[in-house]
Amino acid sequence: MTTKDILKIVANLVVIYLVGGAILSYVHANTSPIRYQNNIIAEEKALKLLIPDADKIEKMGDWEIHEKHGKYWKATKGEEVIGYVVLSFGKGYSSYIKTLIAVDKDFKVMKIEILDHKETPGLGDEILVPAWKDQFVGKDFDHIKLVKGETKEYIQAITGVTISSRAVTDDAVKNGVKFLIDTVKGGGAAHGGSH
Amino acid sequence: MAEATEEQVSYWELIKNGILKENTIFRLALSLCPAIAVTNNVKNGFFMGLAVVLVQVMVNFTISAMRKFIHQRIRLPIFMLVISGWVTIVNLVMDAAVPDVYREVGMYIQLIVAFASILARAEMFASKNRIVPSVFDGIGMGTGFFIALMIISAFRELIGKGQLWGFPIIDAKPLLILILPAGGFFAVGILMAAFNWVYAKYFSSGGHSH
Structure with missing residues (x-):
């Protein structure tokens, strides 16, 4: 290899990195505001789908889980x-699974929705299957627990996707509901007692 | 005039080559792993195929355009950089333009970086040919891949779920194994055999030598 070869390489x-880097940053700069907007729209749409009965879903505040930015909302119908x-995150196999959890006023799960995840393609997506997510409906805090094998009482793990399904169940949902109980219920009870 | 017609014919030949004679999946047996991973329903197969056509054409174009400036010794790393660059662009644009679709197939789009078929065409064709033929080769190979994905995913979704694009078609107990990975191997094997049988019977010219 001559000096000329080395210089050419x-x-x-250098040229490829510079040109490629410039193109990528241009595309990223132009698409990221749209993607940000899309995320907000998706979040609003997901909130409506979670509690279709609500007239108004208003944000109550923020919280933190796995150093991620979670949020929580209050859903009202009329005055009630x-x-x-709650927006929560579960630490999965290769990503943090972004999950929305809706609970009724007794803190039983009404519905959950997975907003975003980067688990193994073709396998991890099993957590998006409605039949699996529907297991959470009606479960209270003590019954949000992942078990292997047939169960009606708890949440059944998906074969081959144990880590992702555990991340949703025992991490995102359980911690999310616990947070709501600790934060909102405490406040709500005190509020109710004062009447 | 006569020359232009001749060129058009050869471009058509390039496209036909990618669809039939050198069909990535059914004839070259390349990129079988993603072909099995994404084809359990038609919708995934469709968008994945579309993304592959786009990436293949753009990669062929780019590699062909810079083929004279690339040093032989580092051509493969450079091909990989070009491929991953284009995949990232497709990924970002799809996320912004069609978020609903991206949620379903986004993870597979990133897998295109590792497609043997795209690297193979960059090395075997685009790095040795002019830009226009390279683009047509990209269209041909990409379309061949697209068609193969559509055939496999339609077969698997129809028999494995009794549906096409999520709409129920067959009202009978589906053969669930076909949408599982193991069934993917069966499906690809069966369809590959069928494709080659049809190809040998109707499309291969009589005079070819083995």
Whole structure:
């Protein structure tokens, strides 16, 4: 390899990195605001789907889980509080699974929705299957627990996707509901007692 | 005039080559892993196929355009950089433009980086040919891959779930194994055999030598 070869290789790589980097940052800069907006729209749509009965879903505050930014909302119908929604994260196999959990006023799960995850393609997506997510409906805090094998009482793990399904169940949902109980219920009880 | 017609014919030949004679999946047996992973329903197969056509064409175009400037020794790393660059662009644009679809197939789009078929065409064709033929080769190979994905995913979804694009078609107990990975191997094997049988019977010219 002559000096000329070496120079050519270096020039090749420098040019490719510079041009490629410039194109990628241009595309990223132009698409990221749209993607950000899309996420907000998706979040609003998901909230409506979680508690279709609610007239109004208003944000109550923020919280933190796995150093991620979670949020929680209060759903009302007329004057009455009919439930709460919390945005939570579960540490999965290769990503943090972004999950929305809706609970009724007794803190039983009404519905959950997975907003985003980067688990193993083709396998991890099993957590998106409605039949699996529907297992959470009606479960209270003590019954949000992943078990292997047939169960009606708890949440059944998906074969081959144990880590992802555990991340949703024992991490995202359980911690999310616990947070709501600790935060909202405490406040709610004190509020109710004062009347 | 005559020359232009001749060129058009050869471009058509390039496209036909990618669809039939050198069909990535059914004839070259390349990129079988993603072909099995994404084809358990038609919708995934469709968008994955579309993304592959786009990436293949853009990669062929780019590699062909810079083929004279690339040093032989580092051509493969450079091909990989070009491929991953285009995949990232498709990934970002799809996320912004069609978020609902991206939620379903986004993870597979990133897998295109590792497609043997795209690297193979960059090395075997685009790095040795002019830009226009390379683009047509990309269209041909990409379309061949797209068609193969559509055939496999339609077969698997129809028999494995009794549906097409999520709409119920057959009202009978489906053969669930076909949408599982193991069934994917069966499906690809059966369809590959069928494709080659049809190809040998109707499309291969009589005079070819083995």
